[in-house]
Amino acid sequence: xxxxxxxxxxxxxxxxxxxxxxxxxxxxxxxxxxxxxxxxxxxxxxxxxxxxxxxxxxxxxxxxxxxxxxxxxxxxxxxxxxxxxxxxxxxxxxxxxxxxxxxxxxxxxxxxxxxxxxxxxxxxxxxxxxxxxxxxxxxxxxxxxxxxxxxxxxxxxxxxxxxxxxxxxxxxxxxxxxxxxxxxxxxxxxxxxxxxxxxxxxxxxxxxxxxxxxxxxxxxxxxxxxxxxxxxxxxxxxxxxxxxxxxxxxxxxxxxxxxxxxxxxxxxxxxxxxxxxxxxxxxxxxxxxxxxxxxxxxxxxxxxxxxxxxxxxxxxxxxxxxxxxxxxxxxxxx
Amino acid sequence: xxxxxxxxxxxxxxxxxxxxxxxxxxxxxxxxxxxxxxxxxxxxxxxxxxxxxxxxxxxxxxxxxxxxxxxxxxxxxxxxxxxxxxxxxxxxxxxxxxxxxxxxxxxxxxxxxxxxxxxxxxxxxxxxxxxxxxxxxxxxxxxxxxxxxxxxxxxxxxxxxxxxxxxxxxxxxxxxxxxxxxxxxxxxxxxxxxxxxxxxxxxxxxxxxxxxxxxxxxxxxxxxxxxxxxxxxxxxxxxxxxxxxxxxxxxxxxxxxxxxxxxxxxxxxxxxxxxxxxxxxxxxxxxxxxxxxxxxxxxxxxxxxxxxxx
Numbered sequence: 001x002x003x004x005x006x007x008x009x010x011x012x013x014x015x016x017x018x019x020x021x022x023x024x025x026x027x028x029x030x031x032x033x034x035x036x037x038x039x040x041x042x043x044x045x046x047x048x049x050x051x052x053x054x055x056x057x058x059x060x061x062x063x064x065x066x067x068x069x070x071x072x073x074x075x076x077x078x079x080x081x082x083x084x085x086x087x088x089x090x091x092x093x094x095x096x097x098x099x100x101x102x103x104x105x106x107x108x109x110x111x112x113x114x115x116x117x118x119x120x121x122x123x124x125x126x127x128x129x130x131x132x133x134x135x136x137x138x139x140x141x142x143x144x145x146x147x148x149x150x151x152x153x154x155x156x157x158x159x160x161x162x163x164x165x166x167x168x169x170x171x172x173x174x175x176x177x178x179x180x181x182x183x184x185x186x187x188x189x190x191x192x193x194x195x196x197x198x199x200x201x202x203x204x205x206x207x208x209x210x211x212x213x214x215x216x217x218x219x220x221x222x223x224x225x226x227x228x229x230x231x232x233x234x235x236x237x238x239x240x241x242x243x244x245x246x247x248x249x250x251x252x253x254x255x256x257x258x259x260x261x262x263x264x265x266x267x268x269x270x271x272x273x274x275x276x277x278x279x280x281x282x283x284x285x286x287x288x289x290x291x292x293x294x295x296x297x298x299x300x301x302x303x304x305x306x307x308x309x310x311x312x313x314x315x316x317x318x319x320x321x322x323x324x325x326x327x328x329x330x331x332x333x334x
Numbered sequence: 335x336x337x338x339x340x341x342x343x344x345x346x347x348x349x350x351x352x353x354x355x356x357x358x359x360x361x362x363x364x365x366x367x368x369x370x371x372x373x374x375x376x377x378x379x380x381x382x383x384x385x386x387x388x389x390x391x392x393x394x395x396x397x398x399x400x401x402x403x404x405x406x407x408x409x410x411x412x413x414x415x416x417x418x419x420x421x422x423x424x425x426x427x428x429x430x431x432x433x434x435x436x437x438x439x440x441x442x443x444x445x446x447x448x449x450x451x452x453x454x455x456x457x458x459x460x461x462x463x464x465x466x467x468x469x470x471x472x473x474x475x476x477x478x479x480x481x482x483x484x485x486x487x488x489x490x491x492x493x494x495x496x497x498x499x500x501x502x503x504x505x506x507x508x509x510x511x512x513x514x515x516x517x518x519x520x521x522x523x524x525x526x527x528x529x530x531x532x533x534x535x536x537x538x539x540x541x542x543x544x545x546x547x548x549x550x551x552x553x554x555x556x557x558x559x560x561x562x563x564x565x566x567x568x569x570x571x572x573x574x575x576x577x578x579x580x581x582x583x584x585x586x587x588x589x590x591x592x593x594x595x596x597x598x599x600x601x602x603x604x605x606x607x608x609x610x611x612x613x614x615x616x617x618x619x620x621x622x623x624x625x626x627x628x629x630x631x632x633x634x635x636x637x638x639x640x641x642x643x644x
Contacts, residue, residue, distance in 0.1 A: 004435035011432070015423040139419035143477075146383040146415070147436045148408035332385040 005149060005157030006164070009131075013161055017127060024123045025169050028116030032177045036111045045098045053089050056082050088205030088296060097196045097212065105215050106195050108178035109222045113289035116173065117226065121233050121286060122255055124166050128237025129254035131158045132327070133247040142332050151328045159231075159238060159320060166230040170223065196294050199303040204296040211302050218292070221305060225288030228312040232282050233258055235319035242327045262286050279307065282315040336361050336410065336485045336517045337382065341391035344377055351377040353541045354391070359517045359534075361484065364507065366532035366549070367521040370632055374541040375521045376416060379489055382519075383413050395485055409437070411485040412478030417493065418470040422463035426454055426473050429462055430480065437481040448476040453502060467494030475503065479510075486510065486518045492527060504531055529624045537628060539635030553627050559620040560593040560600060565613030567591055573606055589615070 014021075060082040064075060092098070132155075135141040145151060194212040203209045213221065237254040244250040265283035268275065278284060284300065285291075285308040293299035300308065337359040344352040352374040359365045369375045380386045382393045384404035393400040396410035420429050426449060434440040449458050452472040462470060471494050478486055486507075492500045508531065510516040522528055528535060529549065536546035545552060564570040567589055574582050574593065580603075581594040593603065600617060607614050 001436070001438075004438065008432050008435055011424070011428065012421060015421075015428075138422070139415070139417060140421060142380070142383075142385050142415050143413070143419055143433075143474075145385055146408060146411075146413050147433055148405045149436050150405055329387070331387060332380070 005153050006160045009157050009161035028173045029176050031115045032111035049089050056086050104178050104181040107181045108174045111177050112174050124230050125233040125237045125254045125258045128234040129241045129250040130247045132241040133250040152324050155327050162234045197292050197302040200301045201299050229286050232312045232316040235316040239319045239323040338394045343390045350541050355543050361517050362515040364511050364518045364532045366528035366535035369538035373538040412483040413487040414474045414478045414491050416489040418474035420462050425459050427458040433477045440480050452476045468499050489521045525624045537631045539632045540639045544631045544635045557596050561618045562591040563615040570612050
């Protein structure tokens, strides 16, 4: 029965929204490619890193030798920060660790997650938010629910169909960027090549704070975290869709929540000095680029990936259970 | 008994939409469900279809509770809801396939046959968004007939159909009831349609079933009335007066007699008159008027509600 519902929902979703899905996916791919192609791939990352070290050393010397104007304490803390950065860069060269976005797979994932993932999250929040509310508005929901199928199966079928399309869209978005990066820069990534991510970006590139993931593992983690975030957005959208009176309201409320909550999390983190409860809300974890960063001082870091996945899944399950509960009891009068 | 509704009630806030409704529909029966707008018909039907949870009472189809055992109950019925809602971007064939998948075991040939039966052959592969209201209604009927249900629930099924479409649907419903023993619950505003099709009716007003029973019994009261146009009315009268339980009354015209009985005596009357060589120009059963009856019942319902309120 569930297979029949999933098949039906896929058919309806693709026939109704194929244009929207294709346009958003193409826009995300286009954006990813533009940014990717605008950023030249260094022929040799070690040379580039050495250049950066040299630049950092020159900047430090310039600051230290400035005759007046800067307080001594500031000079000292600046020098210390630059030294730490130089040490990080040197560590990568000494241990032959390229940055995570040096290989085509890493670049593709990085390009999509950093630039277009937010749009995909909004797209699937939208599709979930309209899934029940639209059928109610068009009066097809009554007919569907009068057939021999449980409401739980209808809802799970809708969620599964959305997730199948989301997986296909994510892969479809990353694949062209990967292919074109490979063609542009050559050196196809071997799936066993190691990719570096930081456990805690605040601590910088230090031994004990880096994780070297095989490329396949990096890709898998990126996909799993992305799908968990999409699933969360869909579960939220489905719940809102069931509770709201019309599709417009459902879409507006869902997109509003997905737009507002992540920046709100940043503001709360700063204003309330990283309160503990914020770690158990889904708001900070909606962009997986944050967990897969190799840039110091940016994002949550790989050490948060487990918590991020657990929190996203827990909230998604909570929203789905609430959606099923409300949907099972709700009278369909329209 | 395919449909059993017992003490079914539903409130929306302070308003009692359906109060203590009891209905029974048997296989092969066409049951008319009548009532003015807002009487509670659609609410009652939605409870039968498992779309609304009753506050009290139950509706059972094929022995299964329509709310608690919805999946099992829904295997026994097909439905056309008020205003035919279908998936507009999908074609007629794809729409039918959607619902066929949920039932399982409905072949593609069966789906094509149904589309043909409702007159949509040649339009199967067109998107429903381009269909007229009548064509949508035909498709809605086809989806309701998927899987040969034992009970067909139709809420205003002739909405948007042209006269030929109405005639075709009427014939199809008669055929389904007679040949396949399908029970049909028909909710309609068209009293002529109900009068023409239904064996039994129920009339609802203000959430209450005011009356239900055989259409003929309800409309004609307890007895049967006939009009007899005989060539020799005096002789006919003397011959017929001896039949026990038959009351012969002079009509308003000289050649016309009015006959009243508690049973159908048409065959007996014809036989006696023919046997005695009395020419019969016409023997016609006089039926009451459903429209008048409907008006009386609903008016009475309104008066009762007004009296209760005061």
